[in-house]
Structure formats: structure tokens, C-alpha cells
Amino acid sequence: MADDRDRETLTYSSIRAFRNCRKMYDLRYNQHLAPIDEDSEAQALGTIFHGSMERWHRRDMAIPVGQAINAILEYIDGACPDRITDDRQKKIWHLARAMFLGYIKKYPSDAFDVVAVEKAFESEIVNPETDHSSRTFIMRGKVDGIIVKDGKHYLLEHKSAATIDGNYIDRLPMDFQIILYSDYIERFMNIRIAGILYNVVGKAQIKQGKGETVEEFQKRRAELIAKSKTGKTSAKQWVPESDEEFQERLAKKYSENDMFHREMLIISRENFDVLHSEIWELTQQLLLARRTGQWYMNTDYCFHYNRPCMYFPICRSGGNPLVIENRYRIVPPHSELDGAGDNLEPMFT
Numbered sequence: 001m002a003d004d005r006d007r008e009t010l011t012y013s014s015i016r017a018f019r020n021c022r023k024m025y026d027l028r029y030n031q032h033l034a035p036i037d038e039d040s041e042a043q044a045l046g047t048i049f050h051g052s053m054e055r056w057h058r059r060d061m062a063i064p065v066g067q068a069i070n071a072i073l074e075y076i077d078g079a080c081p082d083r084i085t086d087d088r089q090k091k092i093w094h095l096a097r098a099m100f101l102g103y104i105k106k107y108p109s110d111a112f113d114v115v116a117v118e119k120a121f122e123s124e125i126v127n128p129e130t131d132h133s134s135r136t137f138i139m140r141g142k143v144d145g146i147i148v149k150d151g152k153h154y155l156l157e158h159k160s161a162a163t164i165d166g167n168y169i170d171r172l173p174m175d176f177q178i179i180l181y182s183d184y185i186e187r188f189m190n191i192r193i194a195g196i197l198y199n200v201v202g203k204a205q206i207k208q209g210k211g212e213t214v215e216e217f218q219k220r221r222a223e224l225i226a227k228s229k230t231g232k233t234s235a236k237q238w239v240p241e242s243d244e245e246f247q248e249r250l251a252k253k254y255s256e257n258d259m260f261h262r263e264m265l266i267i268s269r270e271n272f273d274v275l276h277s278e279i280w281e282l283t284q285q286l287l288l289a290r291r292t293g294q295w296y297m298n299t300d301y302c303f304h305y306n307r308p309c310m311y312f313p314i315c316r317s318g319g320n321p322l323v324i325e326n327r328y329r330i331v332p333p334h335s336e337l338d339g340a341g342d343n344l345e346p347m348f349t
Ligand code: SF4
Pocket: 021, 022, 023, 024, 297, 298, 299, 301, 302, 303, 309, 310, 311, 312, 313, 315
């Protein structure tokens, strides 16, 4: 068998990219291109949210809980060092704090034991017909956590979502990522994964009040007076909402039940059989694409999330080198394995 170091890494993200658009795979995983402004607000918040959950669930139970909370709030502060001058960082900081504080209030203790957090794995990709391992590829990934409940192992998966509704929950059993992770973790750790505990936290959509200038107030006041039967108004100039006031408003929002949801799903073993065949088939198609140099575009996918794919400027320009030079940079693939995130697409956001 080939040495692991000689084999090429496949991850959930890279397989998903190849499945959805081969051109996307080629640009990210062969050419190592990533947009210069890739670090979206959602990704930055997701990284801090996962970091908070990781620290909370692996905390030393021997230290006072207040000390653990303070350490995590300090981590959030450190992740947003420019929040005083940078509005985007300020917004992420507020939300990350409120999500974490709301979470520990909602779930001050858990009816399960956390046995691993941010667990990295690597496993063979096996041909289901011959039982032989791939000599070219190896599967790598990282799961948010592994828990034990009533003597059974479950994956713990943290998700942040703009809306937690019936549609969102209905789609969870179709989550290709988690079926894949369950299967490979089983083989890597030699344990049986009974299911997945999805731990979903909502992203509050409220914004910090910015206040209004004197001119804006005068204009609004004039409009109110024009509409008033008495020709008067008691309107006052809006002042900016302080950080404390906004945190208070966010805390109230996060005291609502629909900002959190936990869903326990049991894995069907049949899902694994289908997955093995599909993953093997994809590796064969990947080898074929590499041999022929054909990385087909799936143009139905360019606006899949009602916004352009991050490589749309390249594809639209026919691969113009100037577009690539000005809008993209070289980033090593699989950065999610280092904790940096490598999301080409939003996941249920
Ligand atoms: S823009 Fe369209 S064709 Fe190009 S990589 Fe993205 S999904 Fe594929």
C-alpha cells in the first residue's frame, strides 16, 4: 500500500466541489486559487462560533465555570482585535458573544459526555467491490465533537443558521458531510457511531442602532410634522445604541426558544453502503478528469445560492489571467484541516 504521505488528500469540501462542478474543483484544488476577499462575514462568525463551542465543550471541569466563560469571552475579544474601529468586526464580535452567552444559558449542562473535540481523522478510501484501498487518495477531515449518550457514540455537529425552521431541520438527514464523517470516524477510531447530535444556534438578524445626524433628524421630524394633524411631533433625535444596550437586546433575543435547536438523528447503515459506492465512483471520475484534463463546468451551479459562485469572474472571463491576478490569491487547499475553514459554499445558512 502507498505511504499515506504520498497519497492525495480528499476532504468533504473537495469531494463536494467535484460533485457540484468539476471546474470549481480544478480552480481550488489543482490551481489552489481562492478569492482575495474570501473571508466573508458568515465564515468569520462561523469560525469564532466553532472556536467558542470547542473551548466550552473541552473545558476543564475542575476549574470554576465563571473562569471558563471569561476565558472564552477573551478568546472572542482576541478574534476581533479591531472591533473599535472596524464595523464588520464589531458586528461579528457582538453576535459571537451573544451566541455563546445565550448558548450556555440555554444549555448550562448536558446529558452526554464529550469524549473528543475537533477530532481529526484520516481513513482509507476502499473499493466496495474488491475491498482494496485507493493507492491515490486518502480521506481526511475533522469532526466538531464525539459524545457518548446512554453508552452509545454520536457525532456532535455545531451549526449556525440564519433561520431555524422546518425546512432547515428537514434537510439535516440529507447532510452528505455528516454521513461521510460518521463512516470514516467509525473506521478511524474503531467505534460505532449511532447517530448525530446537531447543535444549531440561530444568527440574530437584529442590528446595532446607529443613531441619526442632526440633518437626518430634521428631515424625519419635518416628515412627521407634515403627517401630523396637530402640526406637532414629540420625536427626539435617535442616538447611537451603546454596546451594552445592544448586548442587552441581543441577550433578550437569545432568550427566545427558537434561537436554539438540538436534533438527534440515528444513522441508517444503508447510507454507508451508498456512500462507499459514491465516493469510490467519484475517485474514479476524478482520475479520469485528471488524465484527460477535462474539468467540465456545471453552469447550472454558478448561481446556486442566489449569488455568484466565488469563481464566476474567472469562468465568465474565460480564464483571463488579469482577472486571476487581480482578484485571486494562491491558498493551500484543505485549510479546514488546520481550523481555518475551506468552505466554497454556504452550508444551510
Ligand atoms: S462559476 Fe460556475 S462553472 Fe465556474 S466554477 Fe463556479 S459553478 Fe463552476
